[in-house]
Amino acid sequence: xxxxxxxxxxGDSTVTRCAHTADQYGxxxxxxxxxxxxxxxxxxxxxxxxxFNTGSYTCTQTNSTSxxxxxxxxxxxxxxxxxASALQSAGPYSTVSEPDIVNGVEIVSADPQHASGVxxxxxxxxxxxxxxxxxxxLNRFAVEQPRVDVLTQPFVGSDKSRMGDINxxxxxxxxxxxxxxxxxxxxxxxADGGHRIKHLKRLNKLKRLITHYDAPYxxxxxxxxxxxxxxxxxxxxxxxxIGLGETWVYNxxxxxxxxxxxxxxxxxxxxxxxxxxxxxxxxxx
Numbered sequence: 001x002x003x004x005x006x007x008x009x010x011g012d013s014t015v016t017r018c019a020h021t022a023d024q025y026g027x028x029x030x031x032x033x034x035x036x037x038x039x040x041x042x043x044x045x046x047x048x049x050x051x052f053n054t055g056s057y058t059c060t061q062t063n064s065t066s067x068x069x070x071x072x073x074x075x076x077x078x079x080x081x082x083x084a085s086a087l088q089s090a091g092p093y094s095t096v097s098e099p100d101i102v103n104g105v106e107i108v109s110a111d112p113q114h115a116s117g118v119x120x121x122x123x124x125x126x127x128x129x130x131x132x133x134x135x136x137x138l139n140r141f142a143v144e145q146p147r148v149d150v151l152t153q154p155f156v157g158s159d160k161s162r163m164g165d166i167n168x169x170x171x172x173x174x175x176x177x178x179x180x181x182x183x184x185x186x187x188x189x190x191a192d193g194g195h196r197i198k199h200l201k202r203l204n205k206l207k208r209l210i211t212h213y214d215a216p217y218x219x220x221x222x223x224x225x226x227x228x229x230x231x232x233x234x235x236x237x238x239x240x241x242i243g244l245g246e247t248w249v250y251n252x253x254x255x256x257x258x259x260x261x262x263x264x265x266x267x268x269x270x271x272x273x274x275x276x277x278x279x280x281x282x283x284x285x
Contacts, residue, residue, distance in 0.1 A: 001026075001027050001028055001232055001250070001253040001254055001256065001257065002022075002027055002028055002029050002030060002031050002100070002102065002253065002256035002257060002260065003022055003027050003030055003031070003220060003221065003223065003229065003253070004030070004031040004033050004104070004128075004130075004152075004182075004218070004220045004222070004256065005018045005022075005030050005031070005032060005033060005222075005223050005224075005229075006033050006035070006222070006223070006224045007032055007033075007034075009036055010033065010034065010035045010036055010224070011223070011224035011225055012224055012225040013224075013225045013226040013227075015030075015032060015101060017226045018030055018032075018223070018226050018229075019099040019101055020099065020226075021226040021229045022099055022229065023098075023099040025229055025230070025231045025232075026231055026232055026233075027099070027232070028099070028100055028257065029099045029100025029101055029102060030099065030100075030101060030102065031102040031104045031128050031256060031260070032101060032102065032103065032104050033104055033105070033106040033130065033152075034103075034104065034105045034106070035105075035106055035108055100260075102127050102128055102260055103125075103126050103127050103128070104126055104127060104128030104129070104130065105122045105125075105126045105128070105129055105130065106130045106131070106132055106152055107119060107122065107129070107130065107131045107132065108132045109131075109132075109138070111137065111138070112137055112138060112140075112141035115131055115138065115141060115142075116141070119131070119145065119147055119148065123147050127260060127263050127264060127267070128149050128150065128259065128260065128263065129147065129148055129149050129150075130148070130149060130150040130151070130152045130182075131145075131148050131150075131151060131152070132152045132153050133151050133152065133153055133154035133155075133164050134153055134154065134155065134156050134163075134164045135164045136164050136165060138164065139151060139154045139164045139165070139166060139170055140170060140173070142179060143170050143171075143173040143174040143177060143179045143181070144173050144177060145177065145179065146177045146178065146179075148177075148179050149179065149180060149259050149263065150179065150180045150181075150182055150218055150259070151174070151179055151180070151181050151182060152182040152184070152220075153182065153184055153222075154166050154181060154182070154206075155184075155199065155202050166181065166202075166205075166206055166209065167209070168209060168212075168213070171209045171210060171212075171213045171215045172213055172215075174215050174216065175213055175214065175215045175216070178216060179216070180215075180216040180217055180218045180255055180259060181206065181210065181215060181216070181217050181218075182217070182218050182219075182220055183203055183206060183207070183217055183218070183219050183220075183244070183252060184199075184203075184220060184221075184222050185203075185219060185220065185221045185222075185235055185238060185239070185249075186220070186221050186222040186223075186228075187199040188200060188203070188238055188242055189221060189230065189238060190228070200242050200243075203242065203243075203244065204242070204243050204244070207243075207244055207248065216255060217252050217255060218252050218253070218255045218256055218259070219235070219239075219249050219252030219253050219255075220253075221235055232249075232250065232253055235249055235253075236249045236250055
């Protein structure tokens with residue numbers, strides 16, 4: 001399972017710190033939602049690989065229940081953090097493995113015309129391409145584009161004053177074009193009052209549509225800091241309490257794996273088109 005995260009400068013924590021936290025919490029890796037961030041993924045993966053192969057990483061004391069560090073992240077820490085320390089491997093869901101870091105982008109645009117131009121530039125560079133919705137026009141544009149992997153934040157998007165919606169027409173378009181719709185658990189955890197109540201109602205409406213049309217979907221708590229990570233078990237428990245169901249939440253996190261595997265295969269040298277690949281095949285006799 002993967003969590004999709006915002007890293008510095010879009011979020012408050014570096015790529016490596018988020019990757020180590022995700023590994024500690026039982027995820028296979030993270031999908032980096034770059035908006036303004038431009039991490040050197042090759043450099044970061046090399047540094048992480050060296051840390052785990054040599055065992056040279058150090059640990060920072062962590063509260064395994066709240067996820068809060070005893071020492072805050074320094075403002076002087078390099079933000080392409082090739083020597084970042086790992087979090088303490090403590091707790092029932094801790095592992096010592098190399099977390100996967102997936103090169104993704106979340107396109108944030110005021111209108112479909114601008115989003116279309118950015119989509120053309122980014123598709124060949126990224127493993128995961130998402131479009132942030134939040135208006136009816138952006139939501140429709142995203143689900144009608146086969147080049148898009150995920151429609152994120154379809155209700156609010158980048159402007160909390162605007163409210164998009166998802167209906168059966170858009171969900172059927174998402175099925176047709178294999179675009180996963182994101183269910184954002186962040187407001188269920190971090191919001192309160194009327195905003196939280198409205199969001200929960202929209203999540204349950206979206207679940208009913210997705211279930212009825214068997215549409216692809218992904219789950220995320222949209223963390224903007226390593227301190228906002230929650231374990232899959234905790235998020236599944238939240239899902240059970242708000243009416244989504246534990247299994248449904250787990251399946252949404254597992255969908256990231258399917259999209260990543262599919263897109264990495266499509267970007268490989270052997271892939272030509274669906275059903276057509278380079279390779280050695282047995283001749284008919």
